[in-house]
Amino acid sequence: MADLKISTRNSRFQLLEALTRNRNHRLREHRFVVQGVRPISQAIEHGWTLLTVIHDAERSLSSWARDVLKQAPETISMSSALLAELAEKDEGATEILAVVAMPEDELSRIPVPADFLGMVFDRPTQPGNIGAILRSMDALGGQGLIVSGHAADPYDPKSVRASTGSLFATPVVRTASGGPVFDWVRDIRARGIPLTLVATDEHGDVDVWDYDFTQPSLVLIGNETGGLARGWREAADVMVRVPMVGAASSLNASNAATLMLYEAARQRAARPVDRRGGLS
Numbered sequence: 001m002a003d004l005k006i007s008t009r010n011s012r013f014q015l016l017e018a019l020t021r022n023r024n025h026r027l028r029e030h031r032f033v034v035q036g037v038r039p040i041s042q043a044i045e046h047g048w049t050l051l052t053v054i055h056d057a058e059r060s061l062s063s064w065a066r067d068v069l070k071q072a073p074e075t076i077s078m079s080s081a082l083l084a085e086l087a088e089k090d091e092g093a094t095e096i097l098a099v100v101a102m103p104e105d106e107l108s109r110i111p112v113p114a115d116f117l118g119m120v121f122d123r124p125t126q127p128g129n130i131g132a133i134l135r136s137m138d139a140l141g142g143q144g145l146i147v148s149g150h151a152a153d154p155y156d157p158k159s160v161r162a163s164t165g166s167l168f169a170t171p172v173v174r175t176a177s178g179g180p181v182f183d184w185v186r187d188i189r190a191r192g193i194p195l196t197l198v199a200t201d202e203h204g205d206v207d208v209w210d211y212d213f214t215q216p217s218l219v220l221i222g223n224e225t226g227g228l229a230r231g232w233r234e235a236a237d238v239m240v241r242v243p244m245v246g247a248a249s250s251l252n253a254s255n256a257a258t259l260m261l262y263e264a265a266r267q268r269a270a271r272p273v274d275r276r277g278g279l280s
Contacts, residue, residue, distance in 0.1 A: 131162025
């Protein structure tokens with residue numbers, strides 16, 4: 001297999017740079033950049049498609065990196081300085097980067113067992129919060145995350161890094177609005193799963209620990225500054241709140257999401273439910 005060499009900021013380098021800096025370029029190319037041992041390993045383990053692997057031309061590679069190179073249809077040797085620029089790290093800190101194919105934004109990618117636990121993040125502005133929520137969902141048993149509206153990009157390098165590889169284990173699907181999600185929810189209910197939409201709000205009617213999270217639930221988390229849009233509020237079956245003391249009026253979105261997921265995991269561990277009868 002030929003190994004392309006890049007030692008200057010040529011046109012190919014600029015295209016790779018655009019994948020890290022420009023969400024529109026990522027969308028057009030249907031690919032994104034991944035760095036780090038665990039994220040790249042998770043991408044491979046969960047069957048994501050490696051398109052290109054870029055490696056430091058000026059250092060001896062680890063056995064792990066050499067194994068990854070063997071799995072890519074294209075490899076690129078890049079100078080240490082340019083690789084550091086692409087990775088936004090100090091020179092010599094990055095061994096390899098991977099360019100990975102982006103999956104389609106199809107709600108059918110999210111599995112729906114009988115005790116489904118999923119989440120909608122409405123118009124997030126911070127990609128790091130998306131990655132952090134994916135990490136919590138992976139750790140606490142969530143089946144999938146929907147990012148709705150004009151929002152930060154789940155495939156932004158900040159989101160990918162914050163997920164520490166959980167992006168590849170937990171489906172994330174983008175929708176332009178709530179419409180496709182509402183249709184998806186209706187279809188799930190028509191198939192016999194009584195899915196409840198659980199909105200989070202500081203003025204909610206039910207304390208988080210009083211809501212029964214052992215039932216199939218789609219938790220709705222609002223924008224970091226404006227909260228949930230009106231359409232999501234109106235669609236919600238229940239509004240839950242996190243009782244708080246002190247001067248804080250609200251929690252960070254990823255903290256609130258993690259708290260909901262943890263409470264669901266706690267309740268489900270205490271009262272196991274039958275997972276049969278879900279959708280694959």
